[in-house]
Amino acid sequence: MNFDYSDEQKALKDQARRFLSDVCAPQVVRAVLEDPGRDHDAALWSRIGAQGWCGAAIPEAYGGFAFGYVELCGLAEELGRAVAPVPFASSIYQFAEALLQAGSEAQKLALLPDVASGALIGTLAFSEGPGIMSAQRLATQFSNGALNGVKIPVTDGCAAQRAVVLARNDTGTGLYLVDLEGPGVSRRSLSSIDPTRGAAELRFDNAPAEPLPGDDGLAQLARIHDRTAVLLAFEQLGGADRALEMARDYALERYAFGRQIGSYQAIKHKLADVFVKNEVARANAYYGAWALAGDAPELPLAAAAARVAASEAYWFAAKENIQAHGGIGFTWEADCHFYYRRAGHLGLAIGGRREWQRRLTDRLEASMASEQAAGARAA
Amino acid sequence: MNFEDTPEEARYRAQVRTWIADNAPDLEGLSTQERRNWHPRHKEVARRWQARKADAGYACISWPQDWGGAGGTAIQEAIFNQEEARAGVQFTYFMTGLNMLLPALLEHNRDALSLARVPPAVRGEEIWCQLFSEPASGSDSAGIRCTATRDGDDWVINGQKVWNSGAHVADYGMLVARTDPDLPKHKGMTVFWLDMKTPGLEVRPIRVMSGEAELNEVFLDEVRIPDAQRVGEVNGGWKVVISTLMNERAALGSGTGLSWRDVMQLAGSTPDGDGTVLQDPAFREWLADYYVRVEAVRLLSFRTLTSLSRGETPGPESSAGKLLWSNNTQEMTGHALDLQDHFGLLDGDEALAGGAFQHRFLWAPGLRLGGGTDEIMKNIIAERVLGLPGDIRVDKHVPFREIPHGR
Ligand SMILES: Cc1cc2nc3c(=O)[nH]c(=O)nc-3n(C[C@H](O)[C@H](O)[C@H](O)COP(=O)(O)OP(=O)(O)OC[C@H]3O[C@@H](n4cnc5c(N)ncnc54)[C@H](O)[C@@H]3O)c2cc1C
Numbered sequence A: 001m002n003f004d005y006s007d008e009q010k011a012l013k014d015q016a017r018r019f020l021s022d023v024c025a026p027q028v029v030r031a032v033l034e035d036p037g038r039d040h041d042a043a044l045w046s047r048i049g050a051q052g053w054c055g056a057a058i059p060e061a062y063g064g065f066a067f068g069y070v071e072l073c074g075l076a077e078e079l080g081r082a083v084a085p086v087p088f089a090s091s092i093y094q095f096a097e098a099l100l101q102a103g104s105e106a107q108k109l110a111l112l113p114d115v116a117s118g119a120l121i122g123t124l125a126f127s128e129g130p131g132i133m134s135a136q137r138l139a140t141q142f143s144n145g146a147l148n149g150v151k152i153p154v155t156d157g158c159a160a161q162r163a164v165v166l167a168r169n170d171t172g173t174g175l176y177l178v179d180l181e182g183p184g185v186s187r188r189s190l191s192s193i194d195p196t197r198g199a200a201e202l203r204f205d206n207a208p209a210e211p212l213p214g215d216d217g218l219a220q221l222a223r224i225h226d227r228t229a230v231l232l233a234f235e236q237l238g239g240a241d242r243a244l245e246m247a248r249d250y251a252l253e254r255y256a257f258g259r260q261i262g263s264y265q266a267i268k269h270k271l272a273d274v275f276v277k278n279e280v281a282r283a284n285a286y287y288g289a290w291a292l293a294g295d296a297p298e299l300p301l302a303a304a305a306a307r308v309a310a311s312e313a314y315w316f317a318a319k320e321n322i323q324a325h326g327g328i329g330f331t332w333e334a335d336c337h338f339y340y341r342r343a344g345h346l347g348l349a350i351g352g353r354r355e356w357q358r359r360l361t362d363r364l365e366a367s368m369a370s371e372q373a374a375g376a377r378a379a
Numbered sequence B: 001m002n003f004e005d006t007p008e009e010a011r012y013r014a015q016v017r018t019w020i021a022d023n024a025p026d027l028e029g030l031s032t033q034e035r036r037n038w039h040p041r042h043k044e045v046a047r048r049w050q051a052r053k054a055d056a057g058y059a060c061i062s063w064p065q066d067w068g069g070a071g072g073t074a075i076q077e078a079i080f081n082q083e084e085a086r087a088g089v090q091f092t093y094f095m096t097g098l099n100m101l102l103p104a105l106l107e108h109n110r111d112a113l114s115l116a117r118v119p120p121a122v123r124g125e126e127i128w129c130q131l132f133s134e135p136a137s138g139s140d141s142a143g144i145r146c147t148a149t150r151d152g153d154d155w156v157i158n159g160q161k162v163w164n165s166g167a168h169v170a171d172y173g174m175l176v177a178r179t180d181p182d183l184p185k186h187k188g189m190t191v192f193w194l195d196m197k198t199p200g201l202e203v204r205p206i207r208v209m210s211g212e213a214e215l216n217e218v219f220l221d222e223v224r225i226p227d228a229q230r231v232g233e234v235n236g237g238w239k240v241v242i243s244t245l246m247n248e249r250a251a252l253g254s255g256t257g258l259s260w261r262d263v264m265q266l267a268g269s270t271p272d273g274d275g276t277v278l279q280d281p282a283f284r285e286w287l288a289d290y291y292v293r294v295e296a297v298r299l300l301s302f303r304t305l306t307s308l309s310r311g312e313t314p315g316p317e318s319s320a321g322k323l324l325w326s327n328n329t330q331e332m333t334g335h336a337l338d339l340q341d342h343f344g345l346l347d348g349d350e351a352l353a354g355g356a357f358q359h360r361f362l363w364a365p366g367l368r369l370g371g372g373t374d375e376i377m378k379n380i381i382a383e384r385v386l387g388l389p390g391d392i393r394v395d396k397h398v399p400f401r402e403i404p405h406g407r
Helices: A007-023 A026-034 A042-050 A069-081 A088-102 A105-117 A217-253 A265-293 A299-330 A336-349 A353-378 B007-023 B040-055 B074-086 B095-108 B118-122 B237-254 B260-268 B281-309 B318-339 B341-345 B352-367 B374-385
Strands: A122-125 A141-143 A146-155 A162-168 A173-179 A185-190 A199-211 B128-131 B147-151 B154-162 B172-178 B189-195 B201-206 B215-226
Touching (some): A026 A336, A069 A088, A069 A217, A069 A265, A088 A105, A088 A122, A088 A162, A122 A146, A141 A162, A146 A162, A146 A185, A162 A199, A162 A217, A217 A265, A217 A299, A217 A336, A265 B374, A299 A336, A336 B318, A336 B341, A336 B352, A353 B281, B074 B281, B095 B118, B095 B128, B095 B237, B154 B189, B189 B237, B260 B281, B260 B318, B281 B318, B318 B352, B341 B352
Antiparallel strands (some): A141 A146, A173 A199, A185 A199, B147 B172, B154 B215, B172 B189
């Protein structure tokens, strides 16, 4: 049992934090937020690529650096803390994971080296309008080597060169690799609650597409999303921790009625409540990291728990950080809204709270059923 | 106890409902953007509606006719407000002036100069703003540092105000300034009203996190106003401030914006499995909890009415309404986005309901701050309603200059 990062992992995180405080200061985030023409910071992206972070969990055989998944979780935590305006989550937690989990050997060899270096940005396109995605609602169709349909929204759909797309086919559902710069693809950038992360609509009109092996796209997507959920939980945790620190710092320096506002129990208890939720998120995220790193059978349960806890913690920390800041916290000029926006974005990006709460309870049910079955066998 | 109108109230309600149906402005011609608060086209519609109401005797119904009101009752005014809200034609531009500042002004001043400001405000021709908060004085509304110094028949004002809603479009403002820093903080303040075009006054908009710029900073540099524009006694400003803040909380608690019906419609039009989100038991359970809280805010406003109709002043319990309303709104926007799942993060033209829920999501944090923060509302409930002892105060009995302060 070891409920912590190792010394090497801590050193990597520290180094990442220093690096990001240099190259991803709040004004870098703000510059993307304020420029409607940009949905990420390309220069920052290439610096992150040069650090080797994109390949942190990609095996050396596919051009990665294979530091490991716990290391990638640590980097995610730091990127979340810095509210980094880069397509890291789409390209690494979604696209790379989709290829690693579901791609053919040839697809992995062809694409992962460029993903690992940061030269290629990928994304995963699944949603088709409001509501939780399900087999009934999936309209995008693959036939005769081409895709037809509309995906909305797709995170980083404009920044990405490639996408793995969920579609139906003659027998069921599948995942398909598409060159977004190729024929039959049109895309447009959409406005969202977090302009520091890109959102897009992708239209496929006989777009050439290559199937990933497998015959149940929805099940494959769910497996990929479990892995994404753990990694996103670390981004959420990093953001929630940072929001708490901001609130604590402000509570120490702001005076009302002749006293520091942090001396009022209303503020103390508020921040203590944030802290407790962050600890709940941390505990579940670490367990998720362990399950992810070891491909443990507990992963589906641990991933859903990590996501539910992290989404709740980030939302709560982000809104109470604004509250503790008073009027200043509500301004555009203050950085508090970066976290509020990102908390909203990350909480919805691979499906919202309702969806993951359902999954978590389903998995708890399955887990109890298998415990009972094991108990019966033992008896 | 009876939540139904008396026959007389019912007649009045029927009469105003018909009048509103025949006269209400049409917002259909405005785009989603134009329909948002403070958009010039939206404001223009509001101004015309206010003038039409004034002509028909429906503006400031409970005010005496001398002030441009209709000489009616508080209950009639409340009925009209409810019907106006029901028809979706309630606007906030004139509320600061008409619900908050002018009643306080008229409570203390009856001179010709002050009285002359009332009829144009009632008609929506002049907008008022509240110039109370300062960088170091928000919750601590007696902590103001902006000074007013007597000079012959005039006062000279220097300092800075902040978070002033609508100051960029306002014609007049009510301001509180420190007139004696050697007295304890609550005892050395005086209230004034002033023309926002007075030389030396500069308004700079503040952009809020949702992107709009409807709050402002107001800088005052040697702003000279006559003593006739003083409201209440010299060094008696705290009393005036308190009466405006009580009016504000009573008004804020009543709330405007998206209702449970809007969330229900959103859920009904969002697919979920074979049906819609409206069929999801978890949503239904949440909506039930949400409904009892928002409905309570509406019903509690009847209690305010009851005390008004008895000629009493609404008490500190209106703080509960303000606290509930702002937190309900924030929670509701979170649920409204979440029920749409991934799609909920879009806020542009493709967003459901024209992006109204996303816009409200980004506005909700401000609702928990403006008009008194959550924490201050809870302190009021605990101390003034429940009678619990107040916090230990370090700022009450010492001269203002000696109070500890940070930034
Ligand atoms: C949308 C909006 C509209 C506004 N409109 C106007 C306007 O028109 N005119 C105007 O004059 N002002 C206006 N305000 C200002 C508003 O009244 C103040 O922002 C508010 O009172 C909080 O003050 P502050 O911003 O200085 O925060 P602070 O008072 O510094 O509060 C910071 C934090 O400390 C907490 N806190 C402070 N004191 C205590 C205590 N004793 N116990 C426990 N917790 C405490 C607060 O609750 C908050 O969480 C508006 C503000 C907003 C957001």
